[in-house]
Amino acid sequence: MTKSELIEQLAAKQVHLAYKDIEIAVKTILEYMAEALTQGKRIEIRGFGSFSLHYRPPRVGRNPKTGGSVRLEGKYVPYFKPGKELRDRINASLQRGQMIIHDDETGEEGEV
Amino acid sequence: MNAITKADIAEKLFNDVGLNKREAKDMVELFFEEVRAYLEQGQHVKLSGFGNFTLRDKSERPGRNPKTGEEIPITRRRVVTFRAGQKLKAKVEEQTDTIKQQTGVTDE
Numbered sequence: 001m002t003k004s005e006l007i008e009q010l011a012a013k014q015v016h017l018a019y020k021d022i023e024i025a026v027k028t029i030l031e032y033m034a035e036a037l038t039q040g041k042r043i044e045i046r047g048f049g050s051f052s053l054h055y056r057p058p059r060v061g062r063n064p065k066t067g068g069s070v071r072l073e074g075k076y077v078p079y080f081k082p083g084k085e086l087r088d089r090i091n092a093s094l095q096r097g098q099m100i101i102h103d104d105e106t107g108e109e110g111e112v
Numbered sequence: 113m114n115a116i117t118k119a120d121i122a123e124k125l126f127n128d129v130g131l132n133k134r135e136a137k138d139m140v141e142l143f144f145e146e147v148r149a150y151l152e153q154g155q156h157v158k159l160s161g162f163g164n165f166t167l168r169d170k171s172e173r174p175g176r177n178p179k180t181g182e183e184i185p186i187t188r189r190r191v192v193t194f195r196a197g198q199k200l201k202a203k204v205e206e207q208t209d210t211i212k213q214q215t216g217v218t219d220e
Contacts, residue, residue, distance in 0.1 A: 001150045001157045009146050010139070017135060025129050025139050030162045032124045033116070038203045040211035042115040048144045050115070051194075053204060053211065058219055074212075074219050075205045078163065080194030086148055087191075090167065093152045094190035100154045100167045 003030075037078050047085040054079040118144075151192055163196040 003026065011022050033043055033051065043051040053076040061072045082090075118140045125136035147165065150157050157165040168191055175186035196204070204211075212218075 001155045003159050003161075006143075006146055006150075006157075006159070010142055013142060014135075014139065017131070017139075021129060021131065022139075025125055025131065026143065028125060028129055029121055029140065029143055030159055032121060034162055034200050034203065036116045037200065038207050040207070040214050044115040044117055045144055046118065048148065055217055073208070074217075075208045076211055078194075078196035078200055078204055080163075080165075082192050086151070089148060089152045090192050091189050093154060094169060094188070098152070098154045100169065100190075101156075103156075 040076070045083070047083055049080055049082040049086055051078060051080050053077065159197075161197060161199055163194055163200060166193050166195065167191070168193060 007019075007023050007026050010026065011017075011019050014022060036043055037051060037053060040053060042053075056075050056077055058074040059072050061070050062068070063070055118137075122133070122136040122140045125131050125139055126133055129136070131139060147157050151165060151167060154167065156167060159165075170189055170191060172188045173186050175184055176182065177184055
């Protein structure tokens with residue numbers, strides 16, 4: 001499922017709202033959450049999960065081409081912990097035999 | 113730490129998008145419900161500019177009760193993992209020094 005499919009789906013359910021408003025709302029939600037994380041804030045969505053930052057301390061890495069060592073700075077990375085309702089519903093879908101649908105195997109999001 | 117909640121997101125939609133309070137609240141609820149519903153239907157969710165929610169099935173493996181040491185199998189399960197997109201990861205990484213100052217993390 002992609003962002004545009006999500007917008008379509010929401011539009012089908014929120015028929016009283018203009019399509020354009022739903023589109024802007026979805027983008028606003030995602031930008032707002034991204035911005036919050038960038039400012040080091042935690043996001044807690046009951047029934048869904050929480051987003052926070054995890055710190056990765058500095059380490060010595062290797063340049064794969066030369067084999068030389070490189071010092072990598074410490075950094076923060078976004079982290080998601082699914083909430084109980086989400087965990088339970090996903091696990092229940094396995095128990096009732098729902099397959100995981102692999103529409104494409106890139107695993108990467110379509111960045112703009 | 114002051115966490116952002118659904119109420120804050122709804123407030124943002126009210127202020128920036130011009131939805132009324134009711135619409136803003138419903139939109140936030142429905143947004144997260146739709147993502148849950150897609151995942152529940154076995155679909156990965158890809159939100160460009162933010163990140164991907166991916167499903168993985170894990171087979172049963174041996175586990176232990178940490179308190180008693182008793183062996184109990186961890187049953188097979190489906191889990192969701194989140195991978196932040198390149199853009200979000202890069203933005204967070206850029207801000208590392210600022211965030212460190214705010215949270216008082218040191219490398220020593």
